[in-house]
Amino acid sequence: xxxxxxxxxxxxxxxxxxxxxxxxxxxxxxxxxxxxxxxxxxxxxxxxxxxxxxxxxxxxxxxxxxxxxxxxxxxxxxxxxxxxxxxxxxxxxxxxxxxxxxxxxxxxxxxxxxxxxxxxxxxxxxxxxxxxxxxxxxxxxxxxxxxxxxxxxxxxxxxxxxxxxxxxxxxxxxxxxxx
Amino acid sequence: xxxxxxxxxxxxxxxxxxxxxxxxxxxxxxxxxxxxxxxxxxxxxxxxxxxxxxxxxxxxxxxxxxxxxxxxxxxxxxxxxxxxxxxxxxxxxxxxxxxxxxxxxxxxxxxxxxxxxxxxxxxxxxxxxxxxxxxxxxxxxxxxxxxxxxxxxxxxxxxxxxxxxxxxxxxxxxxxxxx
DNA sequence: TTGCAATAGTTTCGAGTCGCTACTATTCTA
DNA sequence: TAGAATAGTAGCGACTCGAAACTATTGCAA
Numbered sequence: 001x002x003x004x005x006x007x008x009x010x011x012x013x014x015x016x017x018x019x020x021x022x023x024x025x026x027x028x029x030x031x032x033x034x035x036x037x038x039x040x041x042x043x044x045x046x047x048x049x050x051x052x053x054x055x056x057x058x059x060x061x062x063x064x065x066x067x068x069x070x071x072x073x074x075x076x077x078x079x080x081x082x083x084x085x086x087x088x089x090x091x092x093x094x095x096x097x098x099x100x101x102x103x104x105x106x107x108x109x110x111x112x113x114x115x116x117x118x119x120x121x122x123x124x125x126x127x128x129x130x131x132x133x134x135x136x137x138x139x140x141x142x143x144x145x146x147x148x149x150x151x152x153x154x155x156x157x158x159x160x161x162x163x164x165x166x167x168x169x170x171x172x173x174x175x176x177x178x179x
Numbered sequence: 180x181x182x183x184x185x186x187x188x189x190x191x192x193x194x195x196x197x198x199x200x201x202x203x204x205x206x207x208x209x210x211x212x213x214x215x216x217x218x219x220x221x222x223x224x225x226x227x228x229x230x231x232x233x234x235x236x237x238x239x240x241x242x243x244x245x246x247x248x249x250x251x252x253x254x255x256x257x258x259x260x261x262x263x264x265x266x267x268x269x270x271x272x273x274x275x276x277x278x279x280x281x282x283x284x285x286x287x288x289x290x291x292x293x294x295x296x297x298x299x300x301x302x303x304x305x306x307x308x309x310x311x312x313x314x315x316x317x318x319x320x321x322x323x324x325x326x327x328x329x330x331x332x333x334x335x336x337x338x339x340x341x342x343x344x345x346x347x348x349x350x351x352x353x354x355x356x357x358x
Numbered sequence: 359t360t361g362c363a364a365t366a367g368t369t370t371c372g373a374g375t376c377g378c379t380a381c382t383a384t385t386c387t388a
Numbered sequence: 389t390a391g392a393a394t395a396g397t398a399g400c401g402a403c404t405c406g407a408a409a410c411t412a413t414t415g416c417a418a
Contacts (some may be wrong), residue, residue, distance in 0.1 A: 001294060002286035003277070006195060007213065008301040010206075013192030014233055015308055016185055026404080027189075046367060054193055059405055061368055081364040083413045098182070106307040107181035114300055115180060116274065121289075121297040122187040128285040149189055185378045205375080225396065238376050240397055262395040 005131040012052055023096055028053065030097075032063050037089045037097035040170035042159060044086045048082060048173040051136050072096060087175070127177070139175035142168035144178065180330035195282045203249070206251050211242050212251055216268045216276035218277065219320060219349035221338060223265045227352045232338055244251070251275060318354035325355065 017027040025033065032049050039077065050060040064087060067073045072093030078084040089097060107115060130137050141147055146158035147168065154163040158174055196206040202214065209227050218227065229239040243266060246252045251272030257263040264328065268276060286294060309316050320326055325337040333342040337353055 001298065002283040003213070005286050005298050005301065006280065006282050007217075008298065009188055009282075010192045010195060010210065012301065012305050012308065013189045014210075015305075015312070016189060018233055024358055028404080031189065031193075034182070036411055047365090054197055057367060058369080058407075062404085065368095081366085081414070085367070091211075100181075100187065102311055103185050103188075103304070103308055104181040106304055106311060107184050110300070110304065111309070111331065114303075115184065117296050118300040118304075119180065119184050119187065121293055121300070122184065122191065124293075125282070125285055125289065125297075126187055126191050126194075128288070129191065131195070132285060133223055134282055198365080199370055207375080226394090236396065237378075237398085244397095260385070260395080264396070 012103070016101060019101050021104075023099070025067075025096070028055070028059075028063050029067055032060065033089065033093055034065055034097045035086050035171070036073060037094055040167050040172050041059040041086065043138075043171060044088070045084055046087075049087075051173065052138050052171075067093070097106075115133050136173060137175055137177065138171055138173060139177070140168075141170055141172045141175070143178060144172060144175045145178045146174065183317050195280060198280050198282075204246075204275070207234070207238075207242050208246055211239065212246055212268065212272055213276045214350070215252060215266050216273055217275070217350050217352050220265065221316075222315070222350060222352040223267070224263055224329075225266075228266075230352065231317050231350075232351070233314070315352060316354055316356065317350055317352060318356070320349055320351045322356070322357060323351060323354045323355045325353070 012044060018032070020027050020030040023030070026143050028115075031053050033050050035049055036044055037050075046060050048063055049055075049064065050057045053060070057062075064075075064114065067087075068075060073087045075089060076086045078086060092108055107118075110118070127137055141163065142149075142154060143158070145169055147163075148155040148157060151160065153166045154165075154167045155161070156163060156174075186292055196209070199206050199209040202209070214228055214231050215223050218231075225239050226236055228234075228243065229236045232239070234242075243252065243254075246266075247254060248257045249291075250269060252266045252268055255265045255267060257265060287298075289297070299315075306316055320335070320342065321333060321338050325335050326338060326342075327334040329341065332344045334340070335353075336344060
């Protein structure tokens with residue numbers, strides 16, 4: 001049973017990634033782009049992309065350069081730490097990242113409760129797997145243990161910054177489960 | 180919501196495939212090996228592996244040669260059609276194919292009803308996606324429209340052959356949904 | 359303060375993958 | 389029986405990925 005589920009996951013992923021080529025992006029580039037599109041401003045450095053995608057800084061460096069060449073992301077060097085770089089997704093990058101794929105259509109056609117169950121199940125499995133391997137989880141800001149609700153927006157106790165409402169729904173590399 | 184589910188699937192697959200390297204196999208080789216390990220005797224040709232894994236015959240040819248070099252599969256040329264080749268998984272190949280991965284452990288730890296829901300959901304999504312793309316589904320023999328129950332084993336109306344009990348639980352490349 | 363370690367990112371290189379095209383061999387078909 | 393179709397292989401070229409070495413910057417500790 002678990003092996004069948006694993007086979008299903010791997011096959012689905014492969015089929016889904018096969019579509020990336022249609023956009024002139026390889027799967028690694030598409031993963032980086034969609035990640036950057038959903039990550040908050042503290043989580044858009046090459047090393048964060050590397051940690052998220054389970055790759056290395058060197059490889060990600062090439063991937064991001066390709067995305068920049070194609071005008072999908074823009075590089076911003078930090079003022080405070082001149083070693084670090086943050087990437088912004090451009091308008092055309094955002095359009096590509098949020099383009100609907102065939103898998104999305106199929107998922108949308110699913111009964112809502114099935115889709116919800118699927119998402120919950122997969123999310124649980126992913127977090128368990130990451131915990132077992134000792135990696136970073138990369139969760140949604142507002143569900144993090146360091147998050148405080150503050151009016152419409154929020155406050156991060158770890159980074160000691162105020163958060164815009166929209167930011168609290170983005171991915172953060174510092175995420176830790178509330179439990 | 181669908182995009183999040185897709186991201187979960189792709190991330191899980193990548194994490195899972197990262198483990199393949201530990202066995203000295205790349206993901207493509209592992210996919211081919213586990214497929215061959217679960218496929219019935221009519222479904223173990225290079226072209227079947229190619230269709231299953233969404234690759235090409237040429238690429239799969241290389242993959243299978245690598246598996247044979249490592250002693251995980253053995254080649255058998257057909258008597259009836261001298262163009263075709265069928266691959267058998269060796270004992271060590273079977274051991275590798277059925278080795279438990281971390282993802283399997285995590286899945287096993289899941290409440291049974293959650294696991295069942297997950298499998299059902301993923302299976303539905305995969306079949307829908309394959310249908311939308313016009314590919315072959317590759318399902319379990321005994322649930323196929325051409326399958327007839329016959330005593331302990333079965334009978335395939337398409338290939339006109341009797342089936343051993345164990346065979347009816349294997350993957351067939353001729354599979355078609357009963358509905 | 360100064361020097362060493364740690365961190366962020368890049369570059370280069372080599373092994374390996376993948377798909378495409380062209381090819382052989384065999385079987386089907388009209 | 390000739391030509392089309394099918395099964396598989398070979399070789400090439402583009403590309404990917406990760407490892408190791410490198411630069412630049414920052415943190416830390418004596």
